[in-house]
Each structure stands twice: as structure tokens, then as C-alpha cells.
Amino acid sequence: METIPPEFLDHAGVPLAYRRTSASPAHADPHHASVVWLGGFHSDMLGEKASLLHHAVAATGRGFVRFDYLGHGESGGSFANGTIGRWRADALAIIDQLTTGPLVLVGSSMGGWMSLLCALARPERVKALVLLAPAPDFTDKLMWASFDESQKSRIMNEGFWTRPSPYDPAGYPITRELIEEGRTWNILDDQIPLDIPVRILHGGLDADVPWTHSLDLADKLRSPDVAWTLIKDGDHRLSRTQDIQRMIATVLATVEQVETLSRAHE
Numbered sequence: 001m002e003t004i005p006p007e008f009l010d011h012a013g014v015p016l017a018y019r020r021t022s023a024s025p026a027h028a029d030p031h032h033a034s035v036v037w038l039g040g041f042h043s044d045m046l047g048e049k050a051s052l053l054h055h056a057v058a059a060t061g062r063g064f065v066r067f068d069y070l071g072h073g074e075s076g077g078s079f080a081n082g083t084i085g086r087w088r089a090d091a092l093a094i095i096d097q098l099t100t101g102p103l104v105l106v107g108s109s110m111g112g113w114m115s116l117l118c119a120l121a122r123p124e125r126v127k128a129l130v131l132l133a134p135a136p137d138f139t140d141k142l143m144w145a146s147f148d149e150s151q152k153s154r155i156m157n158e159g160f161w162t163r164p165s166p167y168d169p170a171g172y173p174i175t176r177e178l179i180e181e182g183r184t185w186n187i188l189d190d191q192i193p194l195d196i197p198v199r200i201l202h203g204g205l206d207a208d209v210p211w212t213h214s215l216d217l218a219d220k221l222r223s224p225d226v227a228w229t230l231i232k233d234g235d236h237r238l239s240r241t242q243d244i245q246r247m248i249a250t251v252l253a254t255v256e257q258v259e260t261l262s263r264a265h266e
Helices: 048-059 084-098 110-121 138-146 149-158 176-185 211-220 241-264
Strands: 007-011 014-021 034-038 064-067 103-108 126-132 160-165 168-175 198-203 226-231
Touching: 007 084, 014 048, 014 084, 034 048, 034 084, 034 110, 048 064, 048 103, 048 241, 064 084, 084 110, 084 176, 103 110, 103 241, 110 126, 110 211, 126 241, 138 176, 138 211, 149 160, 149 176, 168 176, 198 211, 198 241, 211 226, 226 241
Parallel strands: 034 064, 034 103, 103 126, 126 198, 198 226
Antiparallel strands: 007 014, 014 064, 160 168
């Protein structure tokens, strides 16, 4: 049961729900990193991974923020009005207004794409990434590429198509704007100019984002410090106890690495 009540940040007229734990005084110096959770497409911050990671990071005295994009979870706005650019802007508003100092971004699925875009936009702030089944370019290279001609026609001619989902009986709308605007944020067509540590965890049984997708991402990242881990029997959600424990250990180790590097470059 979630015990931390949400707060709200107004961004472009929409209240974005977030939950935040500030760093303890012992972890408030400039070298100590905070963690930001970026969730997936049509998901929210109340999921088990986000909640357990929040508590684990907060228990070390470090800062942690998680939030819902426009049209997601407890935030305002309509999901149908969301685009990759708008959700990126939401994430940057959270980073800019609710955090200070070096950051480790943890992104799940679409949140992996958001994390990469935020790292490119705020290189002075984002010092490492931990990505879970990351899905950069998914609206184009995974979603659009998988649609049949009837589905594509409905999106282009009617403006949207309601995609069935195993996670939501009502399904959710895929809009023409989401597809067309999303292409402007594609990053896998060239080298990705990031030089920070990146840790990628991906399930071998992922039915939503093939593990080969994140292996391509690992190859495109310019950074030499990229570790890609295949969890052979893991699915897309990576929500089993052992998966969550692996994620938490990876995040905490990455935070410590960032802090060590920060002190070394003082």
C-alpha cells in the first residue's frame, strides 16, 4: 500500500503528480547523486518497481523523485493529448524544478527513451542511466512497424486507433500526432552522443520490446561504459522479486559510481 501522498507541479497548465524524498543532511553535499524514476507508456508511478526502488534509495539517505506524465496515473490532462515531446517536457520540468545536483535516471520501457532524451538535454545534470527494457523510438520502430494496413489507415484517416492492451481492458488510443511527432525524437538512426555510464537490463522473454532493440541501443551509445544484461527468463515488466532486487542493486551501485567519479574530478 502506498503511504507517500502525491504532490503536484503545474507544468503548462497541467498538474503533474509526483512523490519525492529529499536527501538527508548527510547526503546533501554536491557529490551525492539523487535518483529520478521515469515510467513507461500508459503506466504510473504506483507500480511495484517504482515504489520499492523509492524506498530503497530513500533508505540510503539519497533523494528520489517519481512522477506521472500528462494523462498518466494521478496527473491531469488526457492521455490522448500526450506526445513524446510533451512527456519529455514533463520529465524535464520535474528535473529542473524538483531536483538539484547530479542525477541518475532510471527509465522503464518508454521511460528509457525519456531518460535518454533528458540526458541529451541536460548533460550537466544527468550523470548515469539505468534502463529497464528501454524502448527508444518505439512509436515508429516498434509500434507503427507492427501495425497492419487497416490499423495504420484508421490512425491516419480517423486520427486514432484504440489499441487493445493486456494491462488495460479498455485499451488506449494511439493517435496520429503520437506517431508523427514521435518520429522527430528518434535517436537510434545514428550514434547517441552520451558519454556517461549506462546500465541496461532486458528480459529475454519480453513480448513488448524485443531484447535486440536495447542491444542496438547499447551499440549506438557513444559511451564506452555501457553494460547490457540479458535476464533470459524475464518478461517486459521485470517485476519478479529477483528482477526488482537486481534493479535496486544496479541503481545503488551506479549511484555510488557517479559519486566516486564526482569526487575524483573535484
